[in-house]
Amino acid sequence: MKNDSYPTSTIANNTKRILVLFAHPVPQQSEVNIFLFEDAQLLPNVTAVDVYAEYPDFNINVIKEQERLVNHDVIIFQYPLYWYSTPSILKEYQDLVLEYGFAYGKGGTALKDKLFFCAISAGGKEEAYQTDGFNHFTIRQLLQPLEQMASITNMTYLAPFALFGSRSASREDRISTHREKWTTLLNALATEHIDLDRAKNIENLADLTINGANE
């Protein structure tokens, strides 16, 4: 596709369209992310894509994914934290889909002004993700390559929506609250009931106070 031939967004009304790119290599064993993915699928303004299911051989359809990105205002990578990073298919997705002339570089303005953030679960506890904690870095620090990806592609980067201690969240009955916050957040983003300055600067979007989004 030529640089000048990327379609412009076709969004007509005031509702923002949200793309959730869900990446879990073993979703049948998921205790957290699969439920957030299912919740996202139920919302009318959300396109929720199971990236591993769609591309089991990592044969990502670049043109299709670029069109998907163009047709949404909010891009979310949703995944369990693996080795302080994304599951591998989301790296492949970035490597192939975010091409020069599309996402960055000369003429590469297709993602300009979209919102981007990560919705993650981490096995480690919140206190482990501190500079003086077990993992030595905060979650925002560990996500800096994605923050810089958003910067160079002219997207607006928001804080991650994170659940810590994910392996014990089910038995500690923390998942339903997290799912409610997720649905509220997606509705708030769709209807612009969100304080973007706070959403950019907070450590965890799960701690953001949101009013009026589900009305």
Ligand SMILES: Cc1cc2nc3c(=O)[nH]c(=O)nc-3n(C[C@H](O)[C@H](O)[C@H](O)COP(=O)(O)O)c2cc1C
């Ligand atoms: C290959 C692998 C790597 C992982 N790496 C990390 C990690 O770097 N930090 C962390 O806190 N948890 C790590 N975990 C734990 C996962 O983040 C945790 O299992 C996941 O958040 C649970 O979500 P789920 O129930 O949707 O699978 C890892 C798990 C696996 C299988």
